[in-house]
Amino acid sequence: MAQRLIVIGGNAAGMAAASQARRRRDRADLEIVAFERGHFTSYSSCGIPYWISGTVSGPEELVARDPETFRRRFDIDVRMRHEVVAIDLDRREVTARDLVGGGEVRERFDELVYAAGAVPLRPAWAQTDVEGVFGMQTLDDGAALRDWLESDPAPRRAVVVGGGYIGVEMAEALLLRGLSVTLVEQADQPMSTVDGDMAELVVEAMRDLGVHIRTGLSVSGLEERDGRVRGVVTGEGTIPTDVVVLGLGVRPNTDLAADAGLPLGPSGAVRVDRRMRVPDTPGVWAAGDCVECLHRVSGMPVHVPLGTHANKQGRVAGINIGGGYATFTGVIGTAVTKVCDLEVGRTGLRETDARAAGFDFVSVVAESTSRAGYYPGTRPMTVKLIAERPSGRLLGAQIVGWSEAAKRIDGLAVALWNGMTVDEMTALDLGYAPPYAPVWDPVLIAARKAVDALHDGAG
Template identity: 60%
Template sequence: MAAERLVVVGGDAAGMAAASQARRLRKPDELEIIAFERGHFTSYSACGIPYWVGGVVDGPDALIARSPEEHRARDIDLRLRTEVTELDLDRCRVRTRQLDDGGRESWTGFDKLVLATGARPRRPALPGIDAPGVHGVQTLDDGRALLDTLEATEGRRAVVVGAGYIGVEMAEALIRRGYEVTVLEQSEQPMSTLDPDMGALVHTAMCGLGIETVRGAAVTAVLTDAEGRARAVTTEDAEYPADVIVLGMGVQPETTLAAAAGLPLGESGGLLTDLAMRVRGQDAIWAGGDCVEVLDLVSGHTRHIALGTHANKHGQVIGSNVGGGYATFPGVVGTAVSKVCDLEIARTGLLERHARAAGLRFVTVTIESTNQAGYYPGARPMHVKMLAEHRTGRLLGVQIVGHEGAGKRVDIAAVALTAGMTVEQMTTLDLGYAPPFSPVWDPVLVAARKATAAIRAAGV
């Protein structure tokens, strides 16, 4: 009896985690695994790219969890620099093109298919946006291209378009490399993944670090020089000279192939799957990573959240199911953490606008505390914002902006959200305490106490 064939499209976290887990469960004579990756690398940490660019960590090898050679040694037929250009679902096959071999095309059949096509940086259709010197940062190849530009550029002016996670982290990386950095953000505050009042704290910190942050700046074009190279970014009000431009406006699901094949997509353009990560309406197609939408356990709606933590879990679930086992991915609460220099930024659950969109009534509280006991040397301020559902007191979301030890405190709230706890229940959590780590009342618990009081004051 011939072995079944699994084809994996995409060689990073979700795709190779799926392939590896399937291989653990099924031998090569039972399941042939072919994985296609259009880049030069596999199984790497895209989250580490800003730190590579900033010189904090070595790269690219240090960012690779498992090399192509290691995957091949585990009987996975991994084919680099091979782009999948079409899905033929009627005939159960994919069309591929060799990127380094004259564009040679061929078809490969499959019994089971995994789509792990990732996400792509948002690149608005503006004049000059594709000019040399304009960089999106999503893959190790992108990181290498940006470093090549930085090493070849004599000027020291950088413009970052967008102040989301990638934008803020890239601004820090460029500051570390000695660049004058201007960040252009269309929203009223940086970090639109926070509520504006918490984003304002990030703006203040960025300005203090020497990063010029222009808010309410809608980019209209990238200007080029006589050789066609990017030289400036324009908004409706001003022109900002630039020797290098980095796009930090977030990412969108890379589902071009899926859309062309008629597979179901959600509001954000991400693939829709069931709890087993099987594409809805399909028996032999799975999808995971940055190309899918996931269930938000707090709002009950699907969302696109591009994080390596989710991608690796998706891959494990997919590989288990493809390999004959059983696993599910129940959903997320939307936890994320970042930093700009020594300022830590974290959130989990819903923002105010998310809660309103979900039709929820809620109260909000914000407290200021310290990351350590106030009398302990080096104690720094920390702000915690908490959302709780009106009447029930159910925790809906937490945002934290502070210094050392602030960011990972969001994990307390993430667990509480997953457990469906109320803010009153949170006030009795038995958290660790010692002056070097926390005040006697941890800031998250202080916020929970204040939120509990607000719920009681709001009545019915």
């Protein structure tokens, strides 16, 4: 009898695992059943703000492979609108609820991939039936918000609560749709993924674009009328609004895993080894936004929910399930985003991370330009580097700027991944032409400044 693989979650990690396993084992050897509670498979969650803004024309543009493609091309039994509600490790079976037809089904498994993703953080005040309040994690969430924005009467004011990546990107999306946007952040700064001095550059640009930013402000409730949201209640009064978008981040979706007895790590996500196996749980694998992984710089377990990692982790799990050998060797936290034309990139550790990990370090900020100063369209660019003292090893980098800024973080990520020192980086052979960079690239200028800082503190 063929073995059976059950996959919980039909997005990046789950379907990458299923596809890779199928490439290595045919149906006579391995049956594959994938359960997905939503309406879409293998889609780009990161693209949702650009669909909301109208930059991307429709949800189908964000779907890499639809369920029928998986059924026809990969011979995977995809069960849409089915939510797995229980995992029985002793009986080796899962229970799934049919969200459309009702009832439950039970399916046995020999191998199981837990790829349940993440869920938006939703504080108590947002756990309500009031219409017009949206988390933003799945394509279904995006569809619900689009419908609301196109309802009658159309919303004119929006409040985004939380200033992380999704909050900043959704503020831009709503601004581009013509809404008046207020971003509320409890901390002293939005964009906590970069240091405060770099975040201030983002705040200044967002205000220039017309986003009202309120920092150091806690939300305690909602004001509603006729079942619809009308305001966000804060410690400094109520902010009128027609729609609320939660940009408070996400947590790993581990409730089902915890109930089944799967081990969770210190980050709160599912623990896995380098092959994406769940420790001490034979035949069970996990991947994607629900798992924790190793940070290659700090050496600490972290939860970093990004589609890049989810696809790689799913691929690793699938190769191993299929009889091959692959490992996922960790992350360094590389990410980019934008607010209209302003670009932000980061990789590795922030100052607070480096301090918490016990590093002695220097940090430098270098101001430069995106192109040769005389070339039309050149814009300012700020590069920040954090380097270990006294070795000079790069620990982290951040970039804020306009054209040609964010993707420069990739070169810094490669240097970081390979343990380069800032002294070695000063000799990097980077591309140069006036339309793309000054003769001394901003990365090289920052590296030279970091070397100087290390030497200044040597005595």
